[in-house]
Amino acid sequence: xxxxxxxxxxxxxxxxxxxxxxxxxxxxxxxxxxxxxxxxxxxxxxxxxxxxxxxxxxxxxxxxxxxxxxxxxxxxxxxxxxxxxxxxxxxxxxxxxxxxxxxxxxxxxxxxx
Amino acid sequence: xxxxxxxxxxxxxxxxxxxxxxxxxxxxxxxxxxxxxxxxxxxxxxxxxxxxxxxxxxxxxxxxxxxxxxxxxxxxxxxxxxxxxxxxxxxxxxxxxxxxxxxxxxxxxxxxxxxxxxxxxxxxxxxxxxxxxxxxxxxxxxxxxxxxxxxxxxxxxxxxxxxxxxxxxxxxxxxxxxxxxxxxxxxxxxxxxxxxxxxxxxxxxxxxxxxxxxxxxxxxxxxxxxxxxxxxxxxxxxxxxxxxxxxxxxxxxxxxxxxxxxxxxxxxxxxxxxxxxxxxxxxxxxxxxxxxxxxxxxxxxxxxxxxxxxxxxxxxxxxxxxxxxxxxxxxxxxxxxxxxxxxxxxxxxxxxxxxxxxxxxxxxxxxxxxxxxxxxxxxxxxxxxxxxxxxxxxxxxxxxxxxxxxxxxxxxxx
Numbered sequence: 001x002x003x004x005x006x007x008x009x010x011x012x013x014x015x016x017x018x019x020x021x022x023x024x025x026x027x028x029x030x031x032x033x034x035x036x037x038x039x040x041x042x043x044x045x046x047x048x049x050x051x052x053x054x055x056x057x058x059x060x061x062x063x064x065x066x067x068x069x070x071x072x073x074x075x076x077x078x079x080x081x082x083x084x085x086x087x088x089x090x091x092x093x094x095x096x097x098x099x100x101x102x103x104x105x106x107x108x109x110x111x112x113x
Numbered sequence: 114x115x116x117x118x119x120x121x122x123x124x125x126x127x128x129x130x131x132x133x134x135x136x137x138x139x140x141x142x143x144x145x146x147x148x149x150x151x152x153x154x155x156x157x158x159x160x161x162x163x164x165x166x167x168x169x170x171x172x173x174x175x176x177x178x179x180x181x182x183x184x185x186x187x188x189x190x191x192x193x194x195x196x197x198x199x200x201x202x203x204x205x206x207x208x209x210x211x212x213x214x215x216x217x218x219x220x221x222x223x224x225x226x227x228x229x230x231x232x233x234x235x236x237x238x239x240x241x242x243x244x245x246x247x248x249x250x251x252x253x254x255x256x257x258x259x260x261x262x263x264x265x266x267x268x269x270x271x272x273x274x275x276x277x278x279x280x281x282x283x284x285x286x287x288x289x290x291x292x293x294x295x296x297x298x299x300x301x302x303x304x305x306x307x308x309x310x311x312x313x314x315x316x317x318x319x320x321x322x323x324x325x326x327x328x329x330x331x332x333x334x335x336x337x338x339x340x341x342x343x344x345x346x347x348x349x350x351x352x353x354x355x356x357x358x359x360x361x362x363x364x365x366x367x368x369x370x371x372x373x374x375x376x377x378x379x380x381x382x383x384x385x386x387x388x389x390x391x392x393x394x395x396x397x398x399x400x401x402x403x404x405x406x407x408x409x410x411x412x413x414x415x416x417x418x419x420x421x422x423x424x425x426x427x428x429x430x431x432x433x434x435x436x437x438x439x440x441x442x443x444x445x446x447x448x449x450x451x452x453x454x455x456x457x458x459x460x461x462x463x464x465x466x467x468x469x470x471x472x473x474x475x476x477x478x479x480x481x482x483x484x485x486x487x488x489x490x491x492x493x494x495x496x497x498x499x500x501x502x503x504x505x506x507x508x509x510x511x512x513x514x515x516x517x518x519x520x521x522x523x524x525x526x527x
Contacts, residue, residue: 001280086282087232088290109279 002041002110003090007078009103011048019102026098034082034093043080074104118163125171126155130248131333133175135220138245138283141183144273148245150186154179221246222285222337225330229298230281237272238301244269246333247326257308257320298334299347299403302327306351310358324355335390345394346403352387353410356380367511372419384414405434424453441472445482457486477506481516488523497523 015023034040049068056063068075077099084090087107094105133154137147154175168174228241236258243249249257255265275281286294309323331348338344360378363369391407409430416422431447444467452460464483473479484499500520507513 003280084280087230087280088282088286090280091232107279 001084001086001090002112003082003084003087004106004108004110005043005080005082005090005094005097006076006106006108007045007080007097007099007103008074008106009077009099010074011077013102015102023098030097033096034080039082039084039089039093041081041083043078045078046076048077049075077103118167121167121171122155122158122162125158125175126248127329129172129175130155131221131224131246132172132219133179134245134248135224136176137179137183138224139220140180141187142283143183144245144276146183146186147179150179150182151175153182219337221333223283225298225334226285226294227276227281227283229294229301230276231294231297232279232281233272233275235301235304237268237275238297239304240265240268241272242301242330243305243326246330249326257323295338295341295344299343302331302334303347303351303403305330306354310354324351324358327351328355339393340397342394342397342399343401343403345390346401346405346407349387349391349394349407350403350410352383352390353407353414356383356387356414367514370515371413376418379414384411387411388415400433402434402438405430405437409434419453422453424450428454441467441470442476445473445479449482452486452489457489461486461490475506477503477508477512477516479503480506481519484519484523488519493523 031040052066052068054065054067054069056065080097082090082093084093087109090107094100094107097105099105130151133151134147137150138144141147157178158171158175162168224245225242228245229238233241240254240258243254243257244251251266251269252262254269255262258265285291305323306327309321309325309327312320312323328348328351331344331351334344335348356379357371357374359380360374360376361369387407388411391404391411394404394407409427412423412427412430428447428450431443431450435443435447444463448460448463448467451463461483464479464486467473467479468483480499481503484496484503487493487496487499497520500516500523504513504516504520507516
């Protein structure tokens with residue numbers, strides 16, 4: 001089953017020096033693990049919401065706005081598309097992502113029918 | 114239809130509904146199909162058992178009929194050809210006997226863990242458990258939780274959709290997940306029990322029936338996971354609480370506190386069963402919150418009256434419970450027990466500590482407990498003031514009536 005992991009975190013999350021230093025090696029370890037299992041199909045970190053543009057078509061007009069589609073405390077910082085046997089496996093993969101420690105990982109199944 | 118066939122079908126429904134539905138979900142993977150075919154099997158029993166007699170193994174009969182019905186329906190649905198191949202590949206199984214050691218787990222366990230999966234909203238876990246394992250109708254579940262039937266129907270549909278679309282697996286969780294998932298299942302069962310228990314004072318039999326359902330499911334869990342001490346602990350707790358049911362409510366429909374209950378109205382058989390289950394749990398040497406709560410209930414249940422209760426032991430048990438699952442309510446209960454064991458002054462000190470911490474600020478039992486302890490120390494004006502404060506926080510008429518009685522006792526010039 002295919003799932004999208006939406007990696008969400010507060011952009012100004014206050015991590016102490018120790019937490020900050022842990023992220024990169026933890027990220028490498030996570031990638032090594034999921035890629036090794038063949039579970040990760042695609043993924044990337046995303047630029048912060050200050051670089052985002054939101055597009056809407058209303059009444060024939062293209063509306064272009066600066067920023068994300070919704071103002072939320074946590075924002076989408078990255079995504080990963082994973083392939084797992086079931087939700088428990090997807091939950092396990094998501095829980096090991098370094099951002100899970102201070103942010104949230106939304107696990108959304110792909111629409112297949 | 115003779116009364117005993119009707120009874121046999123009703124009895125079979127209570128005993129076997131969950132098993133039949135669980136088995137069918139296992140073989141077809143389709144929750145709606147499973148429920149519908151189970152329903153049809155029971156309808157079929159109502160027609161044929163009066164004619165042919167009640168089968169020696171009703172569960173096996175019902176499962177076979179339901180499975181055949183499911184096969185029929187899948188056969189007719191071209192899109193289900195793949196499912197049909199899967200089903201046909203499985204040997205037509207008989208009921209696993211009670212001593213079945215083949216390692217085939219009872220399907221009800223798979224169903225229970227799936228219904229209680231953490232990815233489902235809590236209300237949905239409760240509703241799904243009642244629908245698929247206890248066989249309550251949507252209308253009955255709606256009434257039990259005081260929501261419109263359409264709301265409950267939607268809740269059930271959404272839950273089944275989530276299971277299918279999000280890929281919640283139909284299985285007993287693997288060993289590394291089992292401990293936390295067992296906790297989740299027990300939480301759902303305890304929630305069910307508390308809903309029924311809270312409804313004791315009302316006239317709604319469906320809500321009161323939730324206690325019986327929770328205990329029935331708790332017994333099934335205990336039978337299926339006899340080595341899990343907290344599973345046994347919860348069953349013991351529910352049995353011991355439920356044993357006091359008849360004495361909890363007076364003629365006016367008000368709640369009677371433990372100390373005032375007529376202990377002759379307690380169900381001794383249930384107390385004995387609960388105490389026995391608790392012993393079996395404690396023998397495993399892995400204490401936990403449910404076992405501790407059950408032990409406290411057992412202290413009360415086996416005491417002839419309030420004065421002869423082992424309050425020191427209860428205070429100790431509350432202290433250990435508070436260490437495992439810290440909570441100001443547990444601490445308040447400990448204060449009450451300490452007051453009984455060591456005198457009101459000792460209890461008052463603990464109550465003061467809770468008040469200082471700011472916890473339980475709007476909870477009427479905090480000032481009510483303080484009032485009670487002050488009254489026992491003979492400090493009646495202060496007691497009266499605290500009863501008034503408690504009365505301001507009370508949420509129901511029953512609570513207010515109880516506090517008014519205490520207040521008048523405290524202000525009575527005699």
